[in-house]
Amino acid sequence: MSDDIRNVRTALSAITEHWQPHRLASINDYDVKVVKLRGEFVWHTHPDTDELFMVLDGELTIQLRDRDVVLEPDDVFVVPRGVEHCPKADGEVHxxxxEPQGTVNTGDAGGDMTSTLRELT
Incomplete structure (x- = not known):
């Protein structure tokens, strides 16, 4: 990756669809993605990788089978590999x-909400 500066807020302002992650930057074999979320996603797992969520705006609930994790702005939570989870946002969340490059947003669930990683322009 070059030394280009990317602005998170500017990147988010360009996103028009929910649940469609966009690559902000890459570091080693990982992608840093920004995404807007609203509504309930699908229950899924990532069998081979952990997944880090950092909430910038709004309130995100990460539903787990044994509990709910509620994230507010500036909170970070890591869903461990293989743990079934379902993100949910009552209002819009940024x-x-x-995640490692190539991680599919719907993990092992597939379906209509599966997104191809988009590049920010």
Missing amino acids: ALLL
Whole structure:
């Protein structure tokens, strides 16, 4: 990756669809993604990787089978590999994700909400 500066807020302002992550930057074999979330996603797991969520704006609930984790602005939570989870946002949430390159947003669930990683322009 070059030394280009990316602004998180500017990147988020360019996103028009929910649940469609966009690559902000890459570091080693990981992607730093920004995404807007609203509503309930799908229950899924990532069998081979952890997934980091950082909430920038709004309130995000990460539903786990044994509890709910509520994240507010500036909170970070790591969903461990293999743990089934379902993100849910009653209002719009702006978030940053950190995942290995090639990680599919719906993990092992697939389906209509599966997104191809988009590049910010």
